[in-house]
Amino acid sequence: MIDTSASLSDRSPDPATGEPLLEARGLTQHFRVGGLFSRKLLHAVDDVDLVIYPREIVALVGESGSGKSTVARLLAGIYKPTAGEIIYRGRSLTSMRHNLRSYRSRVQMVFQDPYSSLNPVFRASHGIFRSLKLHRQELGRRDRVREAEKIVQLVGLTPADEYLRKYPYELSGGQRQRYGFAQALACGPDLILADEPVSMLDVSIRTGVLNLMTDLCRREGVSFLYITHDIASARYVADRLLVMYAGRVVEEGPTEDVLQHPKHPYTQLLLSAVPDPHADTEEAPPVDLTEPPRVIDPGEGCRFRWRCPYRVEICDRVTPPLRTLRPHHRAACHVAQSEMPEDIQIRRQPPLASP
Amino acid sequence: MYQHIAVDDEARVAPVLPQSKLPARPGMLARVGSVILSNRKALVGVIILAAIVVTAVFAPVLAPYDPNATVGPPGAPPSHAFWLGTTSQGQDILSQLIWGSRETLIIGIVAGLAATMLAVLIGVSAAYLGGVADNLLSSVTDIFLVIPALPLMIVIAAYARGGGMWVLIGVIAITGWSFGARQLRPQALSLRNREFLESARVRGENSAYVIVFEVLPNMVSLIVAIFLGAALYAILAAAGLQFIGLGNPSDLSWGTMLYWGENNEALMTGSPLWIVAPGTCIALLGASVAFINYAVDELANPSLRGARRKRAKK
Amino acid sequence: MTIIVRRLWFFLITVWAALTLNFILPRMMPGSPTAALMARYKGRLNPAAINALQAAFGLRTHESLPQQYVDYLNNTIHGNFGLSVTFFPSKVSTVVLQALPWTLFLAGTTTIIAFVLGTFIGMVVAWRRGGVVDGVLTPGFVVLSTIPYFWLGLICIYVFSISHSWLPMGFGYDENSNISLSWSFIQQVAVHALLPALTIIITAIGGWILTMRNNMIGTLSEDYVRMARAKGLAPLRIMVLYAGRNAILPNLTGFAMALGFVVSGLLLTEMVFTYPGIGYLFLQAVDNEDYPLMQALFLFVTLTVLVAILLADVVNAVLDPRTRSRE
Amino acid sequence: MSAADIAVTDRPGFPPVLLDIRDLSVEYAGESAAVTAVDRVSLQVGRGEFLGIVGESGCGKSTLLFAIARLLQPPAEIVGGDVVFKGQNLIHMREKQLRHLRWRDYSVVMQSAMNALNPVMTIGGQLKDAMKAHGRVSRRDARLRGASVLQLVGIDPVHLDSFPHQLSGGMRQRAMIAMALVFTPDLIIMDEPTSALDVVAQRSLMVQIKQLQSEFGFTVIFVTHDMALVGRYSDRLAIMYAGQIVELDTTRAIFKDPKHPYTQGLLAAYPSVHGPKQELKGIPGRPPDLRFPPSGCRFHPRCPHVMNVCPQEEPDLYAPRGTDLVRCFLYDRRVMNDRHLSQPLRSEP
Amino acid sequence: ASSSTSQVKMGGVVTIDNVSGSTWTCGFNPYTQAGSAGQAFSAGIMYEPLWYVNALNNNQRPWLATGYSWSRGNRRLTFTIRTGVKWSDGKPLTAADVAFTYNLLKKFKGLDLNALWTVLSSVSSSGNKVVINFKKPSVPFFYYIADQTFVLPQHIWSKIANPVTYNNPKPVGSGPFLLKSCSNQNIVYMRNPHYWDAPKPYISEVRYPAFLDNQPGNLYLAQGKANWGGQFIPNVKAYYLARDTKNRHIWYPPSTSNVQLYPNLTAWPTNILAVRKAISYALDRSQISKLGVYGYLPPANQTAIILPNYKGWYARGLANKFNYGYNPSKAISLLQAAGFKKGSDGIFRDNKGRKLSLSILNVGPFTDWVAEVQIIVKNLKAIGIDASAENVSGDTHTAREEQGHFQLTYDQPGGGPTPYYMYYQMLHSANTAPIGKSAPSNFERFRSGYVDGLLNSYSQTASSSRQHKIIRNIQRVMLLQVPVIPVLEGIYWFQYDTSQIVGWPTPSNPYATPPPYNYPDWAVVLTTVHRK
């Protein structure tokens, strides 16, 4: 096993000088939930700022339901944001509404579930061909076939002509996953929003996909937003790491720095919970059976406060903003300080009144 | 682009043996065929239906007499010349039965199709459009579902009386679509949130393309099942309406045969076949459709498929 | 709570839609009650008499449509359906109320019996799927369900009442006796209802068997049924409480609607069996362009269905906790 | 020679055997060909043991568990083998006899807790149902016992009167586990019981299970995809591939020194948050179609060490370390000593 | 009437079988017409007219009046009212009740179903006399005044606010029967023990079950559960008579008008006389009767005179001279003579090339009519007219007839005890209207000052010979101009069972029109029949 950590890390461009590829400011998405006349709002994403530079892989991690997929969908233009702005290469997406097609050809999405993202009645290559037809109109019929073969070969589906003829039900999960990638690649985008592309896969398929991502980024300069539950794999591919909790970004920074020096208590909790098969320590970590918060009509205040061991009075009143605590490393916590000890284990709290 | 990258785990493995000797998976048609062949009920249904269709198509050849002409003594019992006897007007019942299959079939097929199309249009639109449009269309569907169909049908048919087959078809289609729409909507709704549709949108497709080419093909078997159900409903409803005289009694169909037979007390006056035969034929046609529907149901819903396998081994 | 409110909304909107449909339909169609009247008194009525009769019928043809509509809604809300043209000068409500109990009785009992029986058979047939019972009962009842029920009625009358005088061939009770609450009268009613009920049940049961069977096959493959087996529960308990109870839920609303279908669909049966219900009233009303009667009947049938659906919802809520506490 | 003969029945230093699976095979009747989802699996589980089973998706883990519990439904069918549980062969038992063993002696936590609870019954009702099926219990006793098992897994007893839909996914999974503990049986079979939980909750639950196990001494068979989880909590580990067990040993041993190339692949493909960053090597290829399994060793089309013999003969289980079992020709003396048989079929990339 | 009353056995039950198509609503207002209540269930049997006129033969009998006289040039009619008649509540029936009844019709137009007050000017009573004054001589109205108006008790009806909508559930009448019970399935009448014409009625009970449809009604009759039927029974021999040849009988006497084709006289091609004549020649009326209605309805003749009922009125010589009858070749030659030529499809065209195609408007729910028109269509096709049937609902049929939107329409006019009533309805210009306006009964739009004059003078005379002459002249018009084309003679449906009850009307003793649905005649029948 080769230690490639040196070559893999620190590819991130200097945020000060680089020109952002995609930028989101104050991104907010609320969903109406409940009955026809219900006015309850679910705050799936609240006031998220996010930047993706060219040639960069940004990982987005967080609890289930914290709004990761929603962020990706917002960026892909599937949802119209409740508030906030998405800026692609300096132009606001709202101003591009009428020629969304050109945006579509630059930013593509790989969907969370490879089983539902291929239409079962068509050949799996349907999406690739449609994409070529829509975005590469200069290509003729035969060129398109050649191009499609190239693309599926690229993701490792060989022999290509045979795979182009297959139906989704003839494909394994990993092959579907790669078809999802191939579809996203078909129009040659700058940015791929990959939503948990490995969550349902076994390790072997998982690795292939991860490697493909790093290769594409390194050699072709494709940027990625990599959404995952699997922090280890995020560490493996990503330059920067974003941690979401209950619809908000709570911590952000270069991957290794966040992993080594987690500042937000939630990040600390998350990292402490990742089991390590190679570790020999059999010391049982404390039990935490608290349920994740519901983000229906939340008020002001830190959303982690009910589970937080460092909770102070201000947490109940003021939503903490992201503060830079280490170089390029920001966290949204009133208590966290740059010098705070990072190895504190979170203890179980006496249950506090939850909303 | 991306020529110089290949992350192909399979390519790294020099194939030792042909990796899979999978037989090609059969296509949709072949699958329908195999389900029908493997399902005895469906087979029976297909055979009966085929026989009726052939009868309708070749009616001029098959029918021994002009169905409307007076060709024998009134009310004759079955005989060599008139296998099923004659009507009180001396018409050959067998010939009427053969010709009557045409209108009955056409009503079943056309009204079934029309109702299905309405159902698809409204059910799928409701699901896909969502929001207010969905609420509106679903309410309309529910209202049509709740408002009793037969009275509605009678009211409409009564006013348009004498319009014959096409009026019947229209009436049945108007009152018969809601059930299908109600079935289609949830399925379309479940498809709506499938990621391949979002994928198509991210790809840059417009809504019309998505509905017609991405959504509908996924519901073929349900649509077929709805069509068969609607056809069955149409056949029975038309027979009922014709039986109470709301069709055009001058048309010739199994329903009007029942009407005439009943009005001439065929059961009581020695030509029971005048009533028994068309009723049996309607039931047969209905049963054939129901059996095929049964099989399509199994096709659409794999959990209904396949009975217990015999314990062969051990 | 909200689900009930929403149901009530739907209830009101549907009633309104039915009322409106009811108002529009006859007015969109050719012909008029006046024409029907003229037909009845062919050529003998002078215009003065016609006007007088129209006034008596409460037909206000001279009013504007919106005005008529408002009056109509107002009258309906107050249960004032006016006089029937067909059964002149009886009140519409009298005519309908006289017939409605019979229809409800016949429709109610048959639907319930068909539903209960069909559901039970469907449950057993699915439980023993692929067995002999399934192989015979299921297709058998499917065939029966495609028989036109009026036709079956004719044949039944022929067989049971004419060829052998086993059962009465029509009427709700012996035509020469009077309605009373005596035991013998109830017996009569039961005997007279037997044949019409039988034809409806026989043709309706197949549908229930099939849907229940399909639902049941679905629930049988659910993990909670397997879980019940894993827990070592008795098979009957699994079949009824775990698989059956869950399989029945989607059918409940269908059951309520079926009640409506039967109520309105009894028409043909009532005709064939001379049963004193509302089905035939309907045809009469239509034939005579009897707006008031038609409107009332339409409304009554719709209300019956809606009430049945409401009841089904309540039952559903009792049986299915998920509907109770959905936000 | 069959696998059963190789299985060591008497393992010094190990707890007494509770469950002895011999040559168990399960088939799914398919439209065209049958799927052999479990192929001659032999396995012994001792009392109080925590056995983890891992393997790629679709390799037959759930099927194996259901076969052990005799819960398979058509089209699945046990076509051979024995399951001896506490000295009784479950395979030859009739449903009636099985009913008495079920839940009292062994219980099951199913893969999908979401669907394994009857949606129309309260949690308490379902607990009581299980108790009543195995003897008379008073309402009060049932409630008391129900409340206590719920508390064991960290659920407030008020949820006895809750319906499944009123609980979150994680709570449902815990309720399932609580239900499996009603009688504290000898064996609890768990199929991915933590898949609905996020890492934080997952960890808490595993800790809880381990504590209960040490308290009551029952045996756990635990299926998961998560190498990290199983590596952390299981005593012994079985690696499954294409319906077969390809490696079986103590967890520690396997993690330290995986023998089977598939196991090696699995571990190499698992990145870690701790320690130095490593390049990951996936297992190339894809799992075989079980209707048409590859000839010889099932792993050979994907194996980096494939030899001449692999496509031709089926490997047996070998014991390169003495106690463990590995299904690979690399540990067959006969093969390795034969130049021809051990000739590599493809060069390392 | 019947044989000597002294031998007549009392008691017995008559069960009526007459399909109304609805269940009963138990109303007994003799001035409302509903299928389920009203006139048909109370007129004659509970509320009686002054004078009985038998529509079969114009024979007359006193009823509540004992005599009448015309005076002042047929502009005054005086009735002498029977004394000793009591209402069923015990109050006496007087001339004042009679005058009240007529004046009630004046006050409430909705009751005046026969439009009496279009000709009446006043009605008054004094003593046991009732004097009726006319605006103009209208002798034929005697039938409506005397036979079709039913006397009401003033002491009850004067208190009813709106008699038009009054249901009258508890009738107080003077007639031979009283209401015993009524349910939606059955009306039961019982003998009025205090009837003025004692010992009539002889039978003790009349039952009138409700039938929704013909089939159950016929079945009921066929099973012998009813002994008096007024039903169309297909194949009545096999169905009804054969089951008890000894006791079961039918008699289908012709009624008062024909079932006929009305040609639209304002539109091509039915405005061409040759076409109308050709149609009349083309019809094989006996086949239409045989195949359409089992031969029950006799073929009609072009004069429209119902035979044998109106034998005395029939201009036989005239009819023979014209010799209408089934003669297709004559029909063809008539069309050819009129300039029509057959096209290659065998259909006639006129010199402008217009195809001779005719659509026959018909009532869909009347199965017998539909069957008849089917044969008419065949007949017309046979001579080269492209005919087709258009079966519509009764209302649409009526509406389009009245508006004149048809080419040929199939219908039956009303009639009365003499041919005058039928002719008046179908030929008098008072009963027509321009196309698009509502015509009450002269649908073909026939207008002839000559015929109007004939009909007007008929209504002013009580002289039989003058009346006969007028009718004869109208027959000539019928033959010459073919304003309508009679097809079949209307008949009365009448089945009866003599196993229990005898004394029914027969061809040899046609003392009343025999069906149960004809009032007040059914009361005459019910007071005549008796136990065997």
Ligand SMILES: Nc1ncnc2c1ncn2[C@@H]1O[C@H](COP(=O)(O)OP(=O)(O)OP(=O)(O)O)[C@@H](O)[C@H]1O
């Ligand atoms: N269309 C929608 N309507 C209503 N609520 C929604 C919708 N989509 C997502 N949500 C809610 O928004 C929240 C965030 O959902 P999202 O799918 O973004 O989470 P996630 O972080 O991707 O979770 P996971 O890791 O489980 O995929 C959840 O509470 C979810 O229930």
Ligand SMILES: Nc1ncnc2c1ncn2[C@@H]1O[C@H](COP(=O)(O)OP(=O)(O)OP(=O)(O)O)[C@@H](O)[C@H]1O
């Ligand atoms: N009903 C079925 N009919 C046919 N084949 C089936 C059926 N159910 C499962 N299989 C096949 O049996 C094999 C084993 O399935 P099983 O569910 O045991 O896998 P698993 O190891 O539990 O997978 P996972 O980790 O995804 O739960 C799979 O290849 C699957 O395709």
Ligand SMILES: [Mg+2]
């Ligand atoms: Mg997500």
Ligand SMILES: [Mg+2]
């Ligand atoms: Mg599994």
